[in-house]
Amino acid sequence: MDDRFNTAAGWVLFAGIVALGGSIVSGMYFAADKHAHVEEPGFFIQGEAEEGGADAGPDLGTLLAAADPAAGEKVFAKCTACHTANQGGANGIGPNLYGIMGKPIGKHAAGFAYSSALSGHGGNWTYEDMDxxxxxxxxxxxxxxxxxxxxxxxxxxxxxxxxxxxxGGGPDYPAPAAPAAEDEAAAPVEGEEPTEAEAAGAMGADEPVAEEAAAVTS
Known part of the structure; x- marks a missing residue:
């Protein structure tokens, strides 16, 4: 009895060991315990930018027409650590800016060592360039x-x-952009019935203009 029990138990234990070993081997072979690795990710779809998303705001000519030099002086306070703007002012870290408008870019202040990026830009300081x-x-x-x-x-x-x-002066400001013309009233389409207003206007146009009365004889 004991021999049979021991034999059966041995076979059960052996079968369990074989099953466990098979599970380990199959797991290692198929990498079941690891996430699948994608060699190359899928491509991304880049959305197109919406046109006209931001308001461009007033044009430069309109802004300059309403510009305030006193307000500009307050903003220019940020620049005074490097620049002066008075006539005869000394160059500092940056050049003196008196009379800069309309002058050659990167060359207007005598004796100042401009960077080649600025001195080689070419042209004069227009309002568009300064902006x-x-x-x-x-x-x-x-x-x-x-x-x-x-x-x-x-x-x-x-x-x-x-x-x-x-x-220091400068050229005249650029003219503000002309406002967009309003759409003219649409003319009546041929074949359509005219509106009451259009009919009244047509009738008034067709009526003859009264001639001036003849001069009264004495």
Missing amino acids: AWLANPRGFANGTKMSFAGLSKPEDRANVIAFLKAN
């Missing part, structure tokens, strides 16, 4: 020595430009 420079100096002249990040508000830039023009 771009004040908005993003490094974007306007990549490699400039000026570390100022720029003025993000268009009104602040316009006021500073007005302040610079007040100190």
